[in-house]
Amino acid sequence: MFSLYLILAAFIGLLQAKSSTGGSVLVILDNKLNRSEYSLFFGGLEDQGYSLTFRAPGDSTPAIKEYDAPNFNHIIVFAPHTKNFSSDITPQSLVSLLEKGTNLLLALSQKQNLVNSLASEFSLILPPPQTPLVSHFPEREEPATVIPIIPQPNILVGSDLPPVWFSGIPVALGNNPLLFPILRAPAESLASDATADSGADSVLEAVDRSGEGLWAGSSLSLVTGFQTRNGARATWVGGVEPFSDDFAKKNMPSGKKPGNARFCNDVAAWTFQEKLVLRIDAVSHHKLGGSETPEIYTTNDQIVYTAHISKYEPATSSWVPYSGISDLQLEFTMLDPHIRISLPPVADTPGKYSVTFRAPDRHGVFKFVIDHRRKGWSTLQSSTTIPVVPPRHDGYPRFLSAAWPYYTGAISTSVGFLLFSLLWLAGGEEKAKTKKE
């Protein structure tokens, strides 16, 4: 009996996957959507330790921020059918929340609304209104707008994720390195408002009309993440249905279970700063052979630079030293990088990255700069300033072979002086002996 409680407690402990930035979530749920139809997704979030607060888009409480301070750590906006939002939800207020570190999970709508107009600020190009994603492949009973997608593996979704149901709009990605596509559209899909084969002409007209070309193919993205420069994350999903219980339970045409529950959990985990979150714990530097940090270095010194990096582990809600970054680089910069070398992990200490290099023979004020950005991962940035001075008057090489003549000359002068003074002081005739005789 006691062991049963122990197992239960351990199981509950395993479920605690709180985010690294806090656990309060505001869910702005459309009036037309029923909360119970999304119970698997919201229940899953609550099981992991998040505290959800629900609110309709038209309500004014609970406010998303008060006196410029965010009230919640994360915000989910599932309002695809809403035209009018309350006055505290504006594109500017959502962007200012991102700047303050609040993460956003936004569902796009087929009609033109606030969320869609905000998406274009994030380099996402939306199709014309009322053109959902349609795919005739594979052949299935569901309508063409409900599409099973085999996700391409990337660093967030593993390669063992089962196919996922999707219904909503695709977006074309602009040329912005901050974007992180999580789920791409299948190659045979297109955005179309047709419901019968007679709509074929409208597809061809769309190419000429919209100017952006045809919304089709695997370059479209259905779930796109955006990592802002200050670390907050915003994820844009083409619709609300992928999060619903229906889609999580509906079997695939091949008969297998879908991966919607796990996929939506992964998307929420990335957005709420649980997965792929890194930070620099400490950096230090010292001369090769020494151990404490000097205040200045001399040119041509051998410098050892060390960084300690850890990754957030959602299962234990803690930061764990992480040695898995293989392409970390260090720059030694004075206005421009003078040296850029790779910072490899040290084999026997987890989380420690270290490199030894020779300071340039230019003097000046340099910075050790780590600026590690990769799509999907949080940014690692660190900058430590250190002066590098030319050698002091006694820091130059000494006892050179070219100076031997000068050394011998000086030493022989000293020896000569000693000999002469000895001779003068101690010399003389041996008068004392003759006197005595």
Added chain:
Amino acid sequence: MKSSILVVLLGFVASTYAAALTLQSPKFTVSSPNGEQKRSEPISFTKKPSPVQLGPQDVLRISFQITEKENGAGVQPHQAFLRFYDDISGEDGVQPIRVATSGKAKFELNMARPPRSLPPTSPDSTLKVSLIVGSFVHTPLTVDLFDLIVPASQPVAPHPEEVRYHPQPAIEHTFRPEQKTPPAFISAVFSVLVLAPWVVLVGLWSQLSPKVPHLFSPKIVPFTATLGAFEVLLFLYWLDLKLGQVLLYGAGLGIVAVLTGKTALVQVGKLRKGSI
């Protein structure tokens, strides 16, 4: 609402009566800008044609007819796309094709004015061309047509910050070359030359044969020892001492030298005068 019911019904009908589609008489031709045909062959489903090479001005024409498999009736599907896929870079481009109600379709690709749907290509990339046919009432169809090699395009201009999202090239600082020292042998030779005056001195002294009878006199030895200590201090300063230490020790030795020197010089004076 009504259209969604219609779609569901159609879908139901499609699942029970989904007719399969097929391509009839698919063929392609490659012609040069002045009209002569370089290549013209039908596309076989069993054996893929050899890769199609297009020059910068060539024209590729594809024609086919989409029909139902059972009765050969022409079909105008909702979606008839030509997909160009580069599997090395992962780029794919989709070109819609206009299909007549009889199911016949023709497509022309002029490399002099390439369509926007052609993805950017590098010199060694091969585009896999396939036809995607999708319909609300028929089983969908994908047909691999052939491989296409087109001239390389301009590379896509990346975002200026894109370079920071990948490992950047390593920068090494070129140091000033080490100062070259002249050969040690030359320094040794000149060191020996520096000692040449000693030869003269020792030679002249041997002629004179000076004597040092009072070398170990107890009043003189302290002073000579102090003079020796000054020389040792100078040597140590050259080796490893700082100015402050040298001045300190030098001051101490100076006081000693004054005392011992007084006794020594008094002694020497007495010796010279002959009073001892």
